[in-house]
Amino acid sequence: MSGRVLVGVKRVIDYAVKIRVKPDNSGVVTDGVKHSMNPFCEIAVEEAVKLKEKKLIKEVVAVSCGPQQSQETIRTALAMGADRGIHVEVSGKDYETLGPLQVSKILAALAKKEDAQLIILGKQAIDDDCNQTGQMTAALLDWPQGTFASEVSMDGAQVKVVREIDGGLETIKINTPAVLTADLRLNTPRYATLPNIMKAKKKKIANVKPADLGVDLTSRLEVLRVDEPPQRQAGMKVETVEDLVEKLRDTGMV
Amino acid sequence: MFFVMTPSRRLLSLRRSLVHCRGVSVENTGRKAAVDRVLSAFRSICGEDGVSLGEAIREQHGKDESVHRCRPPDVVVFPHCVEEVSALAKICHDNNLPIIPFGTGTGLEGGVGAVKGGVCFSLRNMEQILDLHPEDFDVTVEPGVTRKALNSHLRDTGLWFPVDPGADASLCGMAATSASGTNAVRYGTMRENVMNLEVVLSDGTVIHTAGKGRRPRKTSAGYNLTNLFVGSEGTLGIITKTTLRLYGIPEAMVSAVCSFPSVQAAVDSTVQILQAGIPIARIEFLDDVMIDACNKFSSLSYPVAPTLFLEFHGSERSLEEQVTMAEEITQSNEGSDFQWARDTETRNRLWKARHDAWYAAQALRPGSKAYSTDVCVPLSRLPQIIVETKKDLLESRLTGPIAGHVGDGNFHCLMVVDPDDLDEQHRVHLFAERLARRALALDGTCTGEHGVGLGKRALLCEEGLEHDTRLE
Numbered sequence: 001m002s003g004r005v006l007v008g009v010k011r012v013i014d015y016a017v018k019i020r021v022k023p024d025n026s027g028v029v030t031d032g033v034k035h036s037m038n039p040f041c042e043i044a045v046e047e048a049v050k051l052k053e054k055k056l057i058k059e060v061v062a063v064s065c066g067p068q069q070s071q072e073t074i075r076t077a078l079a080m081g082a083d084r085g086i087h088v089e090v091s092g093k094d095y096e097t098l099g100p101l102q103v104s105k106i107l108a109a110l111a112k113k114e115d116a117q118l119i120i121l122g123k124q125a126i127d128d129d130c131n132q133t134g135q136m137t138a139a140l141l142d143w144p145q146g147t148f149a150s151e152v153s154m155d156g157a158q159v160k161v162v163r164e165i166d167g168g169l170e171t172i173k174i175n176t177p178a179v180l181t182a183d184l185r186l187n188t189p190r191y192a193t194l195p196n197i198m199k200a201k202k203k204k205i206a207n208v209k210p211a212d213l214g215v216d217l218t219s220r221l222e223v224l225r226v227d228e229p230p231q232r233q234a235g236m237k238v239e240t241v242e243d244l245v246e247k248l249r250d251t252g253m254v
Numbered sequence: 255m256f257f258v259m260t261p262s263r264r265l266l267s268l269r270r271s272l273v274h275c276r277g278v279s280v281e282n283t284g285r286k287a288a289v290d291r292v293l294s295a296f297r298s299i300c301g302e303d304g305v306s307l308g309e310a311i312r313e314q315h316g317k318d319e320s321v322h323r324c325r326p327p328d329v330v331v332f333p334h335c336v337e338e339v340s341a342l343a344k345i346c347h348d349n350n351l352p353i354i355p356f357g358t359g360t361g362l363e364g365g366v367g368a369v370k371g372g373v374c375f376s377l378r379n380m381e382q383i384l385d386l387h388p389e390d391f392d393v394t395v396e397p398g399v400t401r402k403a404l405n406s407h408l409r410d411t412g413l414w415f416p417v418d419p420g421a422d423a424s425l426c427g428m429a430a431t432s433a434s435g436t437n438a439v440r441y442g443t444m445r446e447n448v449m450n451l452e453v454v455l456s457d458g459t460v461i462h463t464a465g466k467g468r469r470p471r472k473t474s475a476g477y478n479l480t481n482l483f484v485g486s487e488g489t490l491g492i493i494t495k496t497t498l499r500l501y502g503i504p505e506a507m508v509s510a511v512c513s514f515p516s517v518q519a520a521v522d523s524t525v526q527i528l529q530a531g532i533p534i535a536r537i538e539f540l541d542d543v544m545i546d547a548c549n550k551f552s553s554l555s556y557p558v559a560p561t562l563f564l565e566f567h568g569s570e571r572s573l574e575e576q577v578t579m580a581e582e583i584t585q586s587n588e589g590s591d592f593q594w595a596r597d598t599e600t601r602n603r604l605w606k607a608r609h610d611a612w613y614a615a616q617a618l619r620p621g622s623k624a625y626s627t628d629v630c631v632p633l634s635r636l637p638q639i640i641v642e643t644k645k646d647l648l649e650s651r652l653t654g655p656i657a658g659h660v661g662d663g664n665f666h667c668l669m670v671v672d673p674d675d676l677d678e679q680h681r682v683h684l685f686a687e688r689l690a691r692r693a694l695a696l697d698g699t700c701t702g703e704h705g706v707g708l709g710k711r712a713l714l715c716e717e718g719l720e721h722d723t724r725l726e
Binding site: 014034076190191196 | 403406407409410411412413414502503504505569598599602
């Protein structure tokens with residue numbers, strides 16, 4: 001077993017930012033807006049680093065697909081404890097249409113190239129909420145998957161995963177190599193400290209192009225339109241219960 | 255040593271309050287007319303939805319988290335930028351209308367109460383984080399930015415702003431009340447960490463207390479206006495920007511809990527730890543009543559005894575040193591073995607128990623309200639004042655669990671009162687006054703971090719700061 005873990009990290013608009021839709025409804029405003037690592041990816045990085053600290057795995061490699069700025073996100077992962085990074089360059093139109101299918105093809109190719117034992121991803125990204133990349137990657141590699149993980153423990157060549165499901169918690173045991181996706185309660189990610197940020201500057205980030213991995217970035221999806229949720233309408237006050245019932249009937253609610 | 259209310263002073267203050275009442279009713283009608291006059295001017299500055307006369311909105315902006323009753327303003331305005339604040343202030347000035355700045359309404363001393371009505375400036379729409387300079391360790395923020403929002407924004411830079419009062423308060427509001435928190439023993443309070451302020455004065459003039467855009471780490475240029483406004487509680491101007499000093503996030507943090515056979519032992523340990531020069535980050539004291547409340551509220555099982563919650567920050571190696579020294583000291587004072595918390599989750603659970611003290615205290619008597627005292631004394635006087643205060647609590651038959659930042663000599667009695675029991679409320683009031691006077695007699699202050707607000711103006715005089723009350 002190589003003891004190598006691949007962690008996918010995505011650069012998204014920071015969770016605290018108020019999102020605004022572009023005037024032409026083609027997307028959301030991203031220029032000049034604060035971006036940071038997807039919160040679920042932070043949890044994934046933290047889990048990988050924890051496994052390394054427990055000496056259950058040997059190396060953590062952080063991967064991000066995107067334009068030049070994605071390197072900042074990889075640096076944050078390095079500051080949290082990842083050993084090296086891989087930046088898959090995707091920019092311009094290709095980046096605008098980049099989605100889970102293409103990313104999972106990239107991750108699958110990298111996993112084979114790097115001989116990864118585990119791939120840990122966030123369960124979903126907070127910008128598209130797709131929740132597909134982990135599952136697609138596992139399918140492309142024909143690897144088992146432990147998704148929505150709230151607890152992960154290694155047991156030799158197997159991984160025990162406690163999954164958060166609608167009915168409660170489900171515990172499964174899967175063989176490695178495997179794909180895991182991190183849910184909210186898996187851990188509390190550490191902050192990048194100044195000394196670690198300094199050390200991270202010296203760690204290597206390799207540059208790779210999707211074509212080098214034999215991946216076709218053509219998207220099968222086209223975004224037609226992006227709209228804001230409807231504005232909240234003013235309510236109205238009524239004097240009596242009879243009035244209330246009448247109004248409810250008028251608007252067809254009862 | 256104790257200040258006595260002589261009969262002539264009592265009559266004087268009674269007469270003063272009667273005159274005040276009569277004056278107030280004349281003032282009221284004059285003020286209402288003034289407000290009506292300026293409404294359209296306000297609307298042209300802030301827009302239609304930037305001005306509110308709604309009763310619910312006014313009530314929300316007339317109270318904070320203290321026990322003081324709601325004193326709603328006549329109108330609430332929501333400016334978006336310093337130019338709007340300045341224009342609004344000028345109108346208020348020309349029409350003699352009181353101005354009340356409002357951040358998050360999380361104060362503990364009734365500072366936002368509009369005792370004479372007027373215009374509340376709710377600054378929540380000004381919420382930008384401007385000018386972050388990670389390499390210089392400084393950032394400038396507007397009043398709508400809270401401390402947790404700032405720290406979340408900073409998380410990738412390796413920096414943080416350590417002043418942490420209980421609430422998620424507005425940073426400019428924290429500057430206005432000179433707030434402090436559990437980390438003050440190592441990182442200081444707002445007074446040490448505000449580098450520059452942009453303030454709108456009552457006539458609309460905009461000033462920068464250290465010069466516009468300036469952020470040197472130290473200066474000896476001119477008067478220290480920055481620290482004049484820090485702690486001024488909205489009486490000298492409206493703070494619209496504050497430049498803050500940031501710190502590196504500690505490499506490693508370790509927390510520990512230690513219980514003691516007596517209050518004296520716990521507080522003696524605190525004093526000795528500080529005198530040994532250990533750069534401890536947090537040192538919090540909880541008395542047996544408080545620990546019991548926390549155990550019940552947060553389902554914990556700490557021994558019910560005077561307890562210290564400690565936190566150490568630093569590199570792994572310096573932590574080992576700090577911890578060894580601290581443990582030696584506590585054990586020499588018959589402290590228990592340390593209960594440790596090293597990883598983030600366990601540490602957060604431990605500190606949550608401390609931060610929930612406010613609610614844990616109220617849960618002791620469901621339906622009660624809580625009022626927090628806030629005295630601060632020099633370290634060497636701490637054992638004496640806490641022991642005397644606990645005795646006073648017993649004698650007055652009051653429920654007042656004690657929690658505090660003993661590293662600064664500051665502690666809070668969380669007085670839990672039945673809102674319908676007037677006698678108990680009166681006893682609490684007298685107890686709080688005795689406590690404040692006890693602190694003053696020991697060379698301390700009547701308010702370590704919450705501010706003077708509405709309730710402590712008389713005590714401010716006794717502290718020897720009468721000239722300050724005349725400004726208010």
